[in-house]
Amino acid sequence: MNALYSLLFVFLLVFIPLFGVGLGHLNTIFGVCIPMTAFVIFILGFAYRIFKWGKSPVPFSIPTTGGQQYAYDPETFKQSKWDNPTNGFQTFVRMALEILTFRSLFRNSSASLHEVKGEPVVAYASAKWLWLFALLFHYSFLVIVIRHLRLFLEPIPFFVNGAEFMDGILQIGAPVLYQSDLLIIAGLLFLLFRRLADAKLRYISLVNDYFPLFLIIGIAASGIYMRYYAKVDVIAIKELTMGLATFNFHVPANIDVSFYVHVFLVSVLLAYFPFSKLMHLGGVFLSPTRNMPNDSRIRHHVNPWNDPNIKPHSYEAYEKDFGPMMAEAGLPLDNPENAKGTEEA
Amino acid sequence: MHYGGKIIIGLIIFIGLLLSPFAFNMGKAYKQPKLKLPAKEKKCVESLEFMRTKHMQLLDEWRDWALRDGKRVYVNHEGKEFEISLQNTCMDCHKNKADFCDKCHNDAGVSPYCWDCHIQPEGLK
Structure with missing residues (x-):
């Protein structure tokens, strides 16, 4: 039911710009006012959430100790530096590995029940699918965001052109097919079907788990439709988007309605972002189990709640x-x- | 704030990245590029709207028809016939890549691979 509500809600969101632009001709509202407002909400909301989290005290030193800690005899018991860091640099490497390669997802395992000689046996096996598709999704999203900078920068910097070239290096069709478009859809569909197929996951999945998935699928699908099917006027769109990036707003007349659908869905995502679980973008940096060195035997961790008079x-x-x-x-x-x-x- | 300094530095970097396009474009006003249209011909193979958004699709189809199927005649929506040839049909009017193709392609950040095989039109008389 949660998945169905989310899907219906995204459909509703698609209809708003379809009617607003298609029938109401509110091009300026959907092309300028809504995206700019959403961008402001995103920045202020993001900063607010980070400040709120930053202000919360860290009473205990609680890093996860995923390997051999720095021992009394480090020769015999070799320290597992990236899993049980003791200093700032090692913690930095651990954080970088976590953020760039999703190391904790890589350790994901699944439990299954088997029958051996009439006896039930629990087996634990490595489960890498979530890690693989999460990685595909996040990196595709990053490449897509970088590629979109071509619409917001003039002249276009080399790394944007480079991303564009690498992404379309297979030279399939014209306009060339972007691999990131295929991979992000593959990643999103996996993340969605994972929630739908596994009864345990379906039980704990809420509207705010499905909604961002459907929303991002909608954004990717509308973008794919614009590029490969509707073949929208990119130069006219660049005039609009450059207007946003220079505060020199101008809405050209001949832009297909699919563009406004795409922009509206992105605006919804931006405005929703700071108040949703998507804030793990900023939150991952603030995970105390990852960003604290395991040095509680070296340095005294002071609880900020402690009354200095005691x-x-x-x-x-x-x-x-x-x-x-x-x-x-x-x-x-x-x-x-x-x-x-x-x-x- | 525990780690306060680092959190604020990180936040400033993130917001700085988000706002960097505004700084990058500061003081610029973007206008759609003006194309140098051919003097001798007023009408392209298809209508202006079609060519503006779907020329790449047409060129892709032309290549397949000409090189893979050996079909060399294109009939447009008005029933007029054209020879399927980039060199002899398109570049007969659009003689200069820098004045025509590149204008929009640079702004849109696309670099079509037409000239991997074809000779660039600047070198033609």
Whole structure:
């Protein structure tokens, strides 16, 4: 049901610009006002979320220790540096590997139940599909974002032209087929079918899991439709998008309605982004289990909640305070003198 | 803020990247490129709207028809016949790549591979 609601909602979102531009001729609203507003919401919302997370205290040192920690005898017990970092550089490498290669997804495993000689046996196996398709999806998305800079920059920088060239290097058809277009759809469909096919995942999937998937599928599909089927007027679109990027707004007349659908869906994504689970874009950098070095035996981690007026209380001081009571209860005392008590004497 | 400095630096870099196109284009106003249209012919193979958005599709089909199927005659939507040839038909009017093709292709960031095989039209008389 959650998937169906999300799909219907995305359909509804497609109809808004279809009617707004197709019938209402509100080209300026859909071409300029909505995307600019969405961009502002995205930046302010993103900064707000990061500030809010940044302000929350980190009471404990809680890095995940995914390998041999730095040992008393590092020769015999070799430290697993990228899984159990102790200093800033090692933590940086661990974060970079996590963000660029999704290392924790690579370790994903699946449990399955088997029957061996009439006995149930649980087996754990490596499951790399999620990692593979997540990687495909995210990198395709990155390439697509870089390619789109051709519409927002003049002259076009070399890396945008380079991305464009590499992405269409197979030279299939005209306009050339982008591999990222195929791969992002493959990645998205896998991420969607994974949620639909696995009963356990379907049970925990919510509208806000399906909605971004359908929304991004809608964005990719509308982009693919514009490029390979509708063959929209790219130069007219560049005039509009450059107008956005120079605050010199101008809406050319001869732009196909599919462009406005695409832009509207992207605007929805931008405005929705800061308030959704998609904020893992910024949040991944703030994961305390990844971005903290495992140095709790080297450095003292101070809980920011601690009241500075409360001083550490050693066992010696404790025994002094409660010596008579402890002696009465028959508890052993380190210093027998404490049994007499101090104040009463 | 725990890690406050690093978080703010990261946020500034991210927002800076998002806003960099505005800085890059500062003070520029973009206009669609003006093409140098051929003097001797007023009408292209197909209508202006068709050529503007679908010329690449036409050229792709022409290549397949001419080179793979040996079909050398194209009949346009008005029933007029053209020889299927980039060199003899298209470049008969559009003589200069820099004044015509490149104008839009540079702005759109596309580099078609026509000239991997064909001779670029600048060199022609």
